[in-house]
Amino acid sequence: MNDKEINNGPETWVDDHGDYLLQYAYVRLRNSAAAEDAVQETFLAGYKAFERYNGKTPVRYWLRGILRHKVVDYIRKSSREVPIDDTENNEILDSFNFKALGIFDQNPPDWKFDPEHAFERKEFMKIFYECISEMKDNLAQAFVLREIDGLSTDEICKQLNLTPNNLWVILHRARKQLKSCLESKWTKEANGVF
Amino acid sequence: MLTCKQVSKALAENRFDDLPSHKRMGLQLHLKFCMFCGKANTQVIQLQKGIKKMHDKNDDELYVNVRLSDEAKNNIKEKMSINSER
Numbered sequence: 144m145n146d147k148e149i150n151n152g153p154e155t156w157v158d159d160h161g162d163y164l165l166q167y168a169y170v171r172l173r174n175s176a177a178a179e180d181a182v183q184e185t186f187l188a189g190y191k192a193f194e195r196y197n198g199k200t201p202v203r204y205w206l207r208g209i210l211r212h213k214v215v216d217y218i219r220k221s222s223r224e225v226p227i228d229d230t231e232n233n234e235i236l237d238s239f240n241f242k243a244l245g246i247f248d249q250n251p252p253d254w255k256f257d258p259e260h261a262f263e264r265k266e267f268m269k270i271f272y273e274c275i276s277e278m279k280d281n282l283a284q285a286f287v288l289r290e291i292d293g294l295s296t297d298e299i300c301k302q303l304n305l306t307p308n309n310l311w312v313i314l315h316r317a318r319k320q321l322k323s324c325l326e327s328k329w330t331k332e333a334n335g336v337f
Numbered sequence: 338m339l340t341c342k343q344v345s346k347a348l349a350e351n352r353f354d355d356l357p358s359h360k361r362m363g364l365q366l367h368l369k370f371c372m373f374c375g376k377a378n379t380q381v382i383q384l385q386k387g388i389k390k391m392h393d394k395n396d397d398e399l400y401v402n403v404r405l406s407d408e409a410k411n412n413i414k415e416k417m418s419i420n421s422e423r
Contacts, residue, residue, distance in 0.1 A: 157413050161405040169403045179405065183413045190417050254380060262387035265400075272400045289352070290388050296350045311349045318381060 153190050160203045161186075164210050170272060171214045171287050173280055181217060185210040211292070215302055218284055222304040255326045266332055267325075274324035278317060285310060286317040339367045341374035353382045354389060 164185060168178035189196075189206050196205055261267040275283050285303060288294045289310075294302070300310055339347075344367050347360060356364070368379055405413075 153417060157405070157410050157417075161410055161413070162403075165403050165405050166401045170401055175403065178403070179409055182405070183409075183416065186413050186417060187420060190420055253376070254383065258380075258383045258387045259390065260387075262391045268391065268400045276401070290385060291392065293352060293355065295355075307350070314349065318384060321384075322380070 153186075153193060156186055156189070156202070156206065160206055163203060164206060167207060168210060168214055170275065171284065171292075172217060173276070173283060177217055181210060181213040184213050188213075215288075218288075219302045219304075222302065254322070255330055258325070261325075261329060267329060270325060270328045270332060271321075274321050274328065277324060278320055282313055282317040282320065285313045286321070289314060339363055341367075341371060344368070344371075344374055344378055348378055348381050352385050354385065 161182065164182045165178055168181045169175065172178045172181065185206055188209050189202075192209070196202065262271070275287065278286065281303065285299060285305070288299045288302065296307055296310060299305070300307055303310070305313070344364055347356060347364060353361065353364070364378075367374065368382075
């Protein structure tokens with residue numbers, strides 16, 4: 144975002160911030176039509192509320208704040224329509240192995256690269272989002288709400304209509320899947336580049 | 338000292354950076370001495386730290402190949418202008 148775009152008036156919002164907001168919504172909703180609707184509602188709501196905008200944050204992030212609520216509302220509504228099947232989740236929960244005294248009985252393989260440093264690379268970020276897009280909807284939504292948006296367990300359970308145990312299992316699966324996807328794609332990319 | 342199960346649960350319920358400092362210290366201590374749990378949970382923390390780093394940069398780069406079509410943009414602009422006339 145360049146300086147010119149930071150706080151332009153509403154007439155330039157769609158051109159300045161439309162694609163950015165669409166990407167934000169798409170990563171969370173995984174549905175182009177729903178993401179476009181959410182972005183449109185955001186611009187209209189932002190336009191109505193513009194008098195209350197105090198200019199303390201760039202307008203892009205102010206609009207993103209409005210969009211975040213729209214996205215969460217949409218997820219909440221759509222999650223209500225999906226019944227929860229606990230059987231499979233309970234099986235996975237049982238597979239978390241803890242020995243007596245609550246000691247972990249697993250020795251997970253190391254990362255094949257340093258994830259903290261990889262996140263500084265643009266190419267890695269593309270792969271990160273690609274891997275998220277390959278996850279099932281419920282895994283991706285829970286992961287994004289938790290690890291990118293920082294929502295608490297309570298909030299996510301409420302939005303996605305889950306129990307804390309469901310969420311634990313879903314996040315465990317999402318991280319596992321993400322790790323394997325990142326390792327496979329990033330290793331390939333890194334081998335090609337270096 | 339915390340058990341592995343307590344550590345896993347704490348990380349399942351909160352992001353590492355969102356935990357109060359005394360809990361973070363307890364977790365770090367556990368992770369330092371517990372090889373298995375250390376590995377499993379350190380991996381979660383590494384991923385969270387990487388994502389936080391990306392987030393803190395407030396990066397506006399578009400990593401996902403989705404764009405508003407011209408038609409969608411014009412549609413939104415039109416709706417905004419109708420609202421402004423009311």
